[in-house]
Amino acid sequence: MIEFDVIYFYIMEAQDDSSGHLGEIRTSEILNVTIKDMSKSKTEEGHAFIVDTGKKMFHLNAAHRFDMERWVEAIELSM
Numbered sequence: 597m598i599e600f601d602v603i604y605f606y607i608m609e610a611q612d613d614s615s616g617h618l619g620e621i622r623t624s625e626i627l628n629v630t631i632k633d634m635s636k637s638k639t640e641e642g643h644a645f646i647v648d649t650g651k652k653m654f655h656l657n658a659a660h661r662f663d664m665e666r667w668v669e670a671i672e673l674s675m
Contacts, residue, residue, distance in 0.1 A: 604619075
């Protein structure tokens with residue numbers, strides 16, 4: 597069952613990876629969402645943001661800046 601106040605996260609080994617989700621983050625438990633400055637990253641590509649639950653921090657990536665901004669906005673609204 598999919599819940600609307602939960603972010604399900606995955607680790608994709610390739611674009612066609614169809615393995616199941618590894619875990620979930622309840623948006624009510626998120627304390628902060630921060631956009632990462634990728635200009636300082638030497639190994640990562642794309643656009644990243646950090647979701648902080650106070651107990652654990654999640655580093656999430658999007659291929660396009662627009663997608664990352666949409667994710668961040670949706671998460672902040674759901675918090």
